[in-house]
Amino acid sequence: MTLFTDDQKQLQEMIRPFFAEEGAIKPQLRHWRDTGCKDGFGHELWKQMAGLGLTGLAIREADGGLGLGAVEAGLVLEEIGRNLSPSPFLTTAVAAVRALEGSAQAARWFPGILAGDTVAALAVDEGRNHDPAGTALKAERSGNGFSLSGTKQFVVHGASADLILVAARTAGSPGERDGITLFAVERDAAGLEVENVVLADASQAARLTLANVAVDGDAVVGEVDGGWTPLSRALDAGRAGAAAELVGVAAGASALTFDYLRQRKQFGKLIGEYQVLQHRAAHLYGEIEIARAAAMKAAELIDRTDPRAELMVAVAKAKAGNVARLAVQEGVQMHGGIGMTDEHDIGLYMKRDAVLGELFGDARFHRARVAELSGY
Structure with a gap:
């Protein structure tokens, strides 16, 4: 994976504070969950994302979008995962857009997606x-x-x-x-x-x-x-995006955990000073970096229409799923009893991983795809 371009870095700098503030857990996930919202997400946030151009990120410039690719979508999705921001971005602005591009249906649905008025499944x-x-x-x-x-x-x-x-x-x-x-x-x-x-x-x-x-x-x-062509295009974009979001889930969970290790004292000593926990934290950090590299590489190959993209997408989804599972399990364990309570956010990351890990195929499905695509 090459280093991010200046434009990609600017996108990252723009969206990181946006999702940390507007898409944070309390005003979004907890609010819509606790109010029993039938959608599970806020349409106001979806409109705000449209105002930033994010809903049209993957739509071609000729169709009114930004004309960006899977790498940029991955950057957005990592921040969505980090903050557990509920939105239809992955299903609508990534998977559905990729399915519709170049079709007669694009003119019918893209304007609504661009405006943040349309949700697709x-x-x-x-x-x-x-x-x-x-x-x-x-x-x-x-x-x-x-x-x-x-x-x-x-x-x-x-x-x-x-x-x-x-x-x-x-x-x-x-x-x-x-x-x-x-x-x-x-x-x-x-x-x-x-x-x-x-x-x-x-x-x-x-x-x-x-x-x-x-x-x-x-x-x-x-x-x-011949629907397999647009369907597989949508699924691979969705899988690469889900891998990036899983990396964000892992990063968000680990950030909470590492912060807890730096604050929690036991027997008069910060628990982060215990070597066994340091080793586990270091291992987790390294695994997240590997998963991030795999997810971004898959996105890069999609953008280059590289024939290896399908294989790398499977690698990324499997790896990110496994790493996110490791991150949330380690997070709950290192938090101890408080990690099992609803009042603490770490358990919300575990629940998101449980759902996102299954979307577009779980780690077992994609390990089998890797074997198949490798000739086994």
Whole structure:
């Protein structure tokens, strides 16, 4: 990974204080959780992010966006993870934008995303585990369009979304990449039933049931039977972004932990002076730096359209997931009993890791992808 450019450093300097203040845990995560918000995030913060140009960060300049890439998105997501800032940035401004770019649907949805008025969701999985190729939801020809029938699980922001990108099967059998088509479905479509579910970290996902949902031919994103191309583009961008956010979760949790080690006294001595805890802290710091390098390298390869990007994305998501899990576990353990209370923020990082680690495939899924892509 090369050093950040001056523009990337300026972006980082702008967003770090913004998320530390406006996106901090108390005014955002705890507030929306404790008020039982059905969205799980604040639309005002989403509008503020639009005002900074962040919602259009990955949208091409010709379409009104900033025309930046996965590296810049990763910088934003690391700060989101560090502060546990709830927002639809990953699903909307990263994954959905990458799916829609170059399609006829871009003109329909990008203005709303740019303005911070539109939220998008990606409906891919149908079972317990992440398995895009296992898509079984049917899309059958009906007049000039299609009729969609089936179910989807773990659709993050599904109940809040104005746009739901639905992977459906127009040909072939579950397990095959060919024959999948990606559809842009509006949330008020007749026959679409949405069951909202509160996740462990207080974010919201949905179970979708589609019963003969009618869409016209213009709802196809990309080509009929060729949806794997925009879908994989969206998933890899989402996975690289999730890896960066997991690095932020790990960094935020470790910052709380290291600060606690410098303040907490036991038997008249700061616990950070005990060598065994110093060794654990040093090991954790090194692991976070490795995960950050992997996440940024994956983003860089995506931006260069390097054929190795798919492999590095899998490496980054697996590594970041493992490191975030280490960081939150070490954090709770080193905090002792207080780490198990809701009053302390360290437990919130553990909950976010539990959800984010599963999104777009967990560490086990991506280790298997690394083996597959390496020829094993």
